[in-house]
Amino acid sequence: MSLTKLFAAVCLALVAVLAHADCVDPKDTYESYNVVADPTQDRPSEFYVLSYSWAPSYCAQKGGQRRPGQKDYLQCGGKAHFGYILHGLWPQGSVVKPNDYPRACGGDQPKIDRALLAKYFCMTPSVWLLQHEFENHGTCMIDQHLRTPEAYFDKALTLHNALHLPSRQMTNEAQGKAWFVLHNPQLPEDSVYFDREAKEWRICYDRDFAPFACPRPGEQPGGQSGNGDANACPVKGNISAKHRKLYFEPSHPTYASVVIDFSKGERCFDNVEQALAAGWKKAP
Template sequence: MGLAACERTASPRVTDVAEIQAAGAVCAVPDDLRPARPYRIPEDEVAADVPVAFNMLAVSWSPQACRSGKDYPDAQHQCAANQFGLTLHGLWPNGDGNRHPRYCAAPGPAMRVETVRRHFCMIPSPSLQQHEWAAHGTCGWDSPEAYFAQAAKMWDGLNKPDLEAIPAQRLTAGAIRDAFVAANPGFPRDGVFIATTDGWFREARLCYSRDYRPMRCPRGLGAPDHERLHLAPKGVQPGAQTAG
């Protein structure tokens, strides 16, 4: 469960090798993988009283995180050993306004190592897993295992489009939106929010109802269809500002 689109790895230390959808692609789980330490909850970000109106599944283009050197920790796992494509940022309960459920309960002790390992190919960062559980998972689930099981069910049920197959000169927010819809017949086109950073594709945020049915995104679609984008190449090292 919970497997991301990974490329063949050169890592010499492997105990789990997860076969995934793309032919010939594997994800190597490092045998020294450990849970991240819990961190102090930022009091100014707590929003435990906001009702859940819908959910978002945030699907990231991992090379952009590596290129920018921002947003995602654990670069030694995400950017060095494996060459990831699309990975999961997280499953986010959303409110019906500008405030969203966040840090709804104390996240408790560090996650179990078995849980971190099981979902590594989906979210290849123990620190990001810990953050997603603390910030979002506590707003709808009673344990990390329950939260990531739901995220993995949605992730496994999502066909991941081959974004690298889109010609660079035709890469727009609309083309990426179309690619997700084409790979997942029946998913509403207005249910795909495209997030960008300075003209680079960052992630697609897919909208689902409270009972996890695909739906229209209530607050817009992010980047407009006509916006031209760049796609960071796989294998880029952390902080490498590749040319557009």
């Protein structure tokens, strides 16, 4: 290794150590974070999601700053100020049925050492949330080698550190997706979406942790949501037998019969502009 590369590596390591130190607060003494895991729901998993929440909104819902020793003190009352934080790294279900996801695959887990968790406070500033995420999601990682607390959180931290996150809250999906793609060239446009119910930004990765187009939660093949709402897929992106990428608006006479198969690369677009930008053409 050249001296220049060695110096750069040392500098990056020093920055990581200093950032870690900035997120540790000696007043954060909450200890009752080893709650019972959710009931086991072991399922096959084909991809992952990183989910980000806006810390100030969460803290506002809790009614102001937390006091030392309370569950949310580090996130809401400590010396560090957080914006978007990692809610979790979640193994998902199949590409065509993402809502059928695994959970708590190892059952209830022992309490994780706080000294180990401190390494991840800048990413997820809550011992309770870190414990919860490992028990309910880390124990279900596709790669068996990632089913220990340190391996699971290290993988999440690697993905987290590779992202540039907004410094302000974003709730408009089109604007937010444009921001993420502009500032994170490694992300395909449809690898990012905004979950309106949870008010969280989510990024999809395949089983090898490469970002890919998200199978949208709540949608079944064909663009229909679980409750049969046709508006779940405003514009259907279908790939024909001749490999032509065509989009269908609700006004198209065959719109209702068009079936979307995410596993084949077919898409569900929010609007025509999005379909055109992705290189799809209007169905004749």
